Amino acid sequence: MIYLAHDYIETYQYVLAYIFRNAISAKYITPYIEKQIAYSDTFSEFENSDVTKIAFSSCDTIYSSLFDVNPSLSSNEYDIYDWVAYAYITLFLKERATFEALFRILSIEEMLKKYKLYHEMDIRQLEDIFIERTRYSLLDVIMKSKKISTKELSEKTKIPFSTLSALRYGKRDINKVEFRTVIRIAKALNIKAESLSYLELETN
Numbered sequence: 574m575i576y577l578a579h580d581y582i583e584t585y586q587y588v589l590a591y592i593f594r595n596a597i598s599a600k601y602i603t604p605y606i607e608k609q610i611a612y613s614d615t616f617s618e619f620e621n622s623d624v625t626k627i628a629f630s631s632c633d634t635i636y637s638s639l640f641d642v643n644p645s646l647s648s649n650e651y652d653i654y655d656w657v658a659y660a661y662i663t664l665f666l667k668e669r670a671t672f673e674a675l676f677r678i679l680s681i682e683e684m685l686k687k688y689k690l691y692h693e694m695d696i697r698q699l700e701d702i703f704i705e706r707t708r709y710s711l712l713d714v715i716m717k718s719k720k721i722s723t724k725e726l727s728e729k730t731k732i733p734f735s736t737l738s739a740l741r742y743g744k745r746d747i748n749k750v751e752f753r754t755v756i757r758i759a760k761a762l763n764i765k766a767e768s769l770s771y772l773e774l775e776t777n
Contacts, residue, residue: 577622578777582662584628585619589658591632593681595644597654603681609639611673611765620671620767622775656692657684663696668703669772673765674711677718678703709743712769715762716741729761 589610596606610616615626615635626635636644661684664675679687679702691698707714716726723741727734732754739745740758747755747770759766 576775576777577619577624577666580777581624581628582666585624585662586655586658588627588632588635589661590652590654591644591647592636592639593654593657594652595636595646596640598646599640599642601640607672607676607681611671611676611768613639615639616672620665620772653685653688653692656688657681660684660691660696660699664699664703666774667700668707669774670707670711671765671768671772673768674714677715677768678706710741710747710769711771712747712758713741713743715764715768719762721762726758726761730757732757 592610593606596609597603601609613635615630615638618625619627633644660679661672661675664670664679665672668675670678679699687699716723721729723734723737726732727737730737736745736750736754737758740747740750752766755766755769759769
């Protein structure tokens with residue numbers, strides 16, 4: 574197992590840009606691309622600080638594992654997809670949210686639209702957006718993206734409204750509740766439990 578290291582940041586960026594470039598060229602819709610990345614073994618291991626696959630597998634192999642087809646494009650020229658990939662990798666390393674959560678905070682579609690305005694600015698401009706949108710919790714972000722109210726989530730999970738409200742608005746730390754409670758919330762929202770809290774990244 575190779576632990577997460579900033580030495581490989583250009584590799585992480587290159588792989589993600591390669592996926593974006595080929596998947597969008599193949600006309601996959603961006604929510605599908607987001608789901609394939611977020612639930613892939615490669616990126617799940619990456620979120621757990623194991624960079625073995627993403628750093629040492631070929632881009633073709635990783636792409637094929639996500640979409641069950643071979644990629645059609647290869648480019649050495651820096652373009653919009655490289656910037657979008659750089660933005661996501663930087664946010665992942667700094668903010669410690671899963672890719673599923675990152676895509677809920679800043680979707681691929683939105684990030685592509687931000688390229689024209691933000692690509693020549695400091696990445697902290699995007700970090701400010703991340704911080705603003707997650708000022709309460711990742712749970713709040715995901716509930717907003719799913720368009721589900723606290724009352725509806727309470728009815729689905731059978732978890733008291735007051736408990737969910739406290740977790741949603743940051744009055745209670747989701748890392749300090751029983752894990753089975755987190756699992757119930759994640760199942761009701763159809764997301765990974767890890768996407769409700771910040772990751773503990775192990776680095777070399």
